[in-house]
Amino acid sequence: MKPVPFTVKGTIVTTTSISSTRSPLRLRAKWRVVDIVVASVVGVAIGLVYFAWDQVYVPATAPLEAALPGLQSITYGIWLVAGVLGALIVRKPGAAIFVEVLAATVEGLLGAKWGLLTLEGGFVQGLGAELVFLVFVYANWRVFVAVLAGAASGLGMAVNDLTLWYAGASQGFASAYAICAVVSGAVIAGLGSWLLVRALARTGALSRFASGRSAAAAN
Amino acid sequence: MSVMTPVAGRQAVYRLNPVAKVVASAIIGIALVISIDWVSAGVALAIEGVLFLWSGLSPRRFFLRTLAVWIAAPLAGFTILLYGRPSGAVHFQFLFMQVTDGSIELAIATVLRVLAIALPAVVLFVTIDPTDLADGLAQVAKLPARFVLGALAGLRLVSLFLEDWRSLELARRARGVGDSGRIRRLLGQSFALLVLSIRRGSKLATAMEARGFGAPGKRTWARESRLGRGDAALIALGVLVAAAAVSASVITGHWNVIGA
Numbered sequence: 001m002k003p004v005p006f007t008v009k010g011t012i013v014t015t016t017s018i019s020s021t022r023s024p025l026r027l028r029a030k031w032r033v034v035d036i037v038v039a040s041v042v043g044v045a046i047g048l049v050y051f052a053w054d055q056v057y058v059p060a061t062a063p064l065e066a067a068l069p070g071l072q073s074i075t076y077g078i079w080l081v082a083g084v085l086g087a088l089i090v091r092k093p094g095a096a097i098f099v100e101v102l103a104a105t106v107e108g109l110l111g112a113k114w115g116l117l118t119l120e121g122g123f124v125q126g127l128g129a130e131l132v133f134l135v136f137v138y139a140n141w142r143v144f145v146a147v148l149a150g151a152a153s154g155l156g157m158a159v160n161d162l163t164l165w166y167a168g169a170s171q172g173f174a175s176a177y178a179i180c181a182v183v184s185g186a187v188i189a190g191l192g193s194w195l196l197v198r199a200l201a202r203t204g205a206l207s208r209f210a211s212g213r214s215a216a217a218a219n
Numbered sequence: 220m221s222v223m224t225p226v227a228g229r230q231a232v233y234r235l236n237p238v239a240k241v242v243a244s245a246i247i248g249i250a251l252v253i254s255i256d257w258v259s260a261g262v263a264l265a266i267e268g269v270l271f272l273w274s275g276l277s278p279r280r281f282f283l284r285t286l287a288v289w290i291a292a293p294l295a296g297f298t299i300l301l302y303g304r305p306s307g308a309v310h311f312q313f314l315f316m317q318v319t320d321g322s323i324e325l326a327i328a329t330v331l332r333v334l335a336i337a338l339p340a341v342v343l344f345v346t347i348d349p350t351d352l353a354d355g356l357a358q359v360a361k362l363p364a365r366f367v368l369g370a371l372a373g374l375r376l377v378s379l380f381l382e383d384w385r386s387l388e389l390a391r392r393a394r395g396v397g398d399s400g401r402i403r404r405l406l407g408q409s410f411a412l413l414v415l416s417i418r419r420g421s422k423l424a425t426a427m428e429a430r431g432f433g434a435p436g437k438r439t440w441a442r443e444s445r446l447g448r449g450d451a452a453l454i455a456l457g458v459l460v461a462a463a464a465v466s467a468s469v470i471t472g473h474w475n476v477i478g479a
Contacts, residue, residue, distance in 0.1 A: 033433040034424035036365055040373030041420035045380065045413055066294040069302055069315040089417075102370050106377075109349055113287030115341030116244050165295050165333060167255040167477040168325030172315060173302035199410065205417040 028091075029138065034208050035090040042089060043099040046082040047106025053078050054112055070169075070176030073158065077181075077188030080153040083126040084146055085193040087133050089200070089211050091141060096133060096149065100126030121160050128156030129189075141211065147190035154185020226348040230275035231449060233346050238355040239450035240343040243457030250461030251336050256475040257324070259468035260331035266460050267339055274342045284345050288337045296330035303329075328475075335464075339457075349374055354444035365433050372423065376416065383415050384408070 057075070065072040086099025104112075104122025112118045129149040136145050158181035162174050169177070197211055206212025227233060251263055274281065282289075300322055307320025350371065357367040387408050396407075427433070468474045 031365070032424075033365070033369075033428045034421055036369035036433075037372060037424035037427065038417055038420040040369045041376060041416050041423075042413075043370065044373040044377060045416050048377070048380065049409065062290065062294055066297045067301065067316075098366060098370075102373070105370075106374065108344060109347075109374075111284070113291060113341070114337055115344035116241060117248065117337060117340045119241075120245075120248070163252060163477065164336065166298060166329075167252075167332070168299045168303045168322070168329055170302050170304050170317075170322075173298075196410075196413075200414060200417065203414045205414045205421075208421050 025137070025139075029093050031090075031092050031094075035092050035095075038209075039086050039090045039092075039095055039099050040102060042086050043082055043102030044106050046085065046099070047103035047110075050079055050082070050103055050107040051110040051112060054107065070173040071180055073154075073161070073177050073181040074184050075188075076157060077150065077154060077184030077186075077192075080125050080129070080150060080157060080185045080189035081193055081196075082122075083129040083153055084149050084189045085196060087129060087149065088141060088146060088193055088197045089206060089209060091138065091210055093134070093138055094130065096129035096153075097123060097126035100129070100153075117164070121157070121164075124156045124160040125153045126156075128152035128154070128185075141214075143191065143194045146194040147186045150188070150190020150193065151182045151186035153189055154181040154183070157181050157185065226346060226351075228275050228346065230273070232273060232275035234449065235346075235453055236355050236359060236444060236446050236450045237347045237352040238359040238444075239446060239453045240347060243453045244340045244343050246454070246457040246461050247339050248336050250465055251332060253476060254465075254468060254474050255325065255328050255332060255477050256468055256473040257328040257331050258471050258473040259464040260328060260335045262467040263335040263460050263464035264331055264338075266463060267335060270456060270460075271338070271342060275346050276342065280345075281342070285338055285341050288334065288341060292330045292333040292337070295333050296326040299329045300326035339460075350442070351444070354440065354442050358440060358444040359446060364438050368432070372427065373420070376419065376423075379419070380412065380416060383412055387411050387415075 061072075080100070082103035083096035083100030087096040089095075101119060101122045104118045104125075107122075108115060108118035114121065129152055132145065132149040132152045155178065158178035161181075162169060162177060166173065166177070197206070200206055201212045204212070247263065247267075251259060271281065276284065300318055301316040303319075303322030303325040305317050305319040305321055309317060309319050310323075311318040353367050353371040356362045357364045391404070391408065465474070
């Protein structure tokens with residue numbers, strides 16, 4: 001990537017250029033330091049949530065779940081929140097993958113059971129959401145796009161799980177698992193993250209982001 | 220919480236580059252994912268079982284860290300037993316459940332396969348130090364330094380998050396809003412923590428930028444990360460496990476590509 005002259009860089013952080021969604025794509029796509037750091041902080045925080053969720057959820061229900069015909073993935077949308085949430089906050093290309101992988105890394109470092117495969121899963125899930133935001137050229141952050149991104153993230157998760165862990169499953173099981181994962185992703189990760197970003201914007205915590213400004217303008 | 224405590228030990232595996240560990244475990248994983256059969260998984264598992272003697276973990280620690288995998292593998296097998304692709308004689312049928320000769324064979328393969336893929340991924344990850352991982356990802360894997368270091372900075376905030384969490388708890392108590400509804404309180408407090416951490420992140424970004432983080436120019440590294448002979452050996456071992464598993468399976472005619 002071509003280094004950006006410092007003067008140009010300075011203008012990016014002025015308030016007018018942040019609030020404007022009309023700035024050229026190349027400038028909008030450039031990650032500022034605050035984008036990177038806040039995306040990281042969100043990734044780490046959600047990674048802690050993932051780990052806490054692992055502890056509460058997995059040991060108690062795993063034996064029960066093993067007997068379900070693929071319906072277990074209906075709650076797995078929790079593990080998809082980071083990617084969609086991160087992208088909705090910073091609105092930069094690659095944000096969904098970056099934040100989801102980071103959250104998975106934190107989960108793994110804390111001792112999630114799949115070790116390095118936690119990171120791989122995070123990448124595939126983030127990729128699903130990322131592709132949806134890419135299709136909308138990183139310019140549309142409305143609720144239906146968030147829901148689509150959550151659903152695509154769920155699809156990524158289903159493909160990953162069915163390949164890695166349930167490769168021998170019958171078609172009925174595989175379809176039930178995939179459909180539940182997509183629905184869960186759409187509702188929990190898609191709609192949930194969108195509502196969360198709106199609530200965050202209302203507190204003023206996102207004042208340095210376009211997401212915080214457009215939400216504030218809408219109120 | 221132990222996210223940022225340095226991981227250290229005397230065994231050789233602790234000195235290996237995290238990137239080499241990621242690569243080795245990925246090679247084994249990719250090779251084993253392609254097929255579902257008990258031969259490739261079993262051969263890989265047998266070789267891994269020997270290699271785990273040098274994993275740098277005491278037997279106790281090894282089983283504690285991999286306990287979840289030992290539980291999850293039979294459960295995944297159980298799922299496949301009931302819902303695996305049916306073939307051959309039917310032994311049991313109830314609602315959507317169907318235990319057949321085919322699904323029994325797939326279930327056995329699933330248990331071995333999950334163990335063979337997940338155990339190295341977990342064992343190699345235990346001995347990875349987060350700071351070493353960041354150094355390796357930026358210098359060896361050449362991922363963009365700003366992102367790797369930003370993530371590392373975020374990771375270092377975890378202990379602060381935990382302090383914030385306790386303060387929030389006390390503050391809510393003092394205000395009399397923390398006593399009813401455990402789940403409600405948990406959600407409300409998590410949201411407050413998220414707001415607090417984003418604010419802290421914004422401030423941290425300003426501080427980092429003021430010290431030149433993200434400025435154009437060549438970055439130098441305090442801790443150098445490079446691949447050595449040991450790392451090459453580890454990757455070679457990964458290739459060996461993968462090659463042995465695949466060839467044993469193909470030669471004995473058990474190779475069974477998933478989804479085919």
